[in-house]
Amino acid sequence: MxxxxxxxxxxxxxxxxxxxxxxxxxxxxxxxxxxxxxxxxxxxxxxxxxxxxxxxxxxxxxxxxxxxxxxxxxxxxxxxxxxxPKVRSKLNHYLMISCAALTGLFSVYAIAGLLLLWSTGEAGLFGRISIFTILVVGAGAIVLMEMIMRWMSSLSEDDAPKPKAFDIKALGIYVGIAILVVFLGVFLDNLFPVISISPWVSLVLAVAGGLGLKLVFFRS
Structure with missing residues (x-):
């Protein structure tokens, strides 16, 4: 086979x-x-x-x-x-999450930007992107997935809805980081450069990201 x-x-x-x-x-x-x-x-x-x-x-x-x-x-x-080693496996897992998140981000920019370009002649907000936004999406996806995994690990092992004890402190740290990132975004977004990006470039990046996920992380 x-x-x-x-x-x-x-x-x-x-x-x-x-x-x-x-x-x-x-x-x-x-x-x-x-x-x-x-x-x-x-x-x-x-x-x-x-x-x-x-x-x-x-x-x-x-x-x-x-x-x-x-x-x-x-x-x-x-x-x-x-x-x-387990460390390498964990690193690959985090890289896969970031790659998937950024692929999704550029897919949104490509689709929305092309639609605006077709209807108004300009890409508008989807024709430029902050470096800070790229960093937050890439890192924030990892934090979000860790929060979800913490929640899933709190469920009983036989999938019954009854929860069991879990590390609330660790979950609190993840939530705190997520909140901190949101507030930092308000102040730091203006400090990072904003670059112009064509919807076509976003489309190329989205396709490249999708191919990377398939060939690197889900190789056949």
């Missing part, structure tokens, strides 16, 4: 998982795809893990009960510890 076909089958299997199991499995997926394991072997291992997870899920088990506390540890045993 080709890599693209295995990735497609993998996506089908992920849709059958509970939210908790899917989140855990996607951490496994990111860790393995960021490793030095051969792409074909990577997708084979992911399919085997997905099938094992669904089998256990059918028996009322969750991902931690099947694979253990840490998602990346399961594949280390199978591949003989060929995976890259």
């Amino acid at each position: 080709k890599v693209k076909a295995m990735i497609k089958q993998n996506n089908v299997l992920r849709e059958q998982m509970t939210p908790f199991n899917r989140s855990y499995y996607e951490d496994m997926l990111l860790a393995l795809r960021a490793s030095k394991v051969d792409p074909v072997r990577t997708e084979q291992l992911l399919l085997e893990a997905a099938a094992l997870l669904l089998e256990g899920q059918g028996k009322g088990k969750n991902a931690k009960q099947i694979f253990g506390e840490h998602p990346e540890d399961y594949f280390k045993e199978i591949t003989g510890s060929v995976s890259t």
Whole structure:
């Protein structure tokens, strides 16, 4: 089976998982795809893990009960510890989030700018962008995702709505950072240069970002 076909089958299997199991499995997926394991072997291992997870899920088990506390540890045993260090995997994860956020930003600028260009002859607000906005979107997406992951980790492992104890202090730090960024934006936006950007350039950047996500982080 080709890599693209295995990735497609993998996506089908992920849709059958509970939210908790899917989140855990996607951490496994990111860790393995960021490793030095051969792409074909990577997708084979992911399919085997997905099938094992669904089998256990059918028996009322969750991902931690099947694979253990840490998602990346399961594949280390199978591949003989060929995976890259956890720090690199985490860095790749953050880079992927920032890339996706900036791709979305430039997609909005491209679509809105082209529509205004077509209707009024000028791109208006979507024909210029502050460097500060680019930095905030790239970094803010990481903070937002960490907040979401903290919230998801507070849910019980069997996906019941009953919450369990979690690190409120850590979540408070993330919220505080997000609020600080918003207030800093009011004062710092004028201190950073604003550059002119054609909607066509935004479109090129959005397409390049989308291709980068596919080829680098979701390679086939």
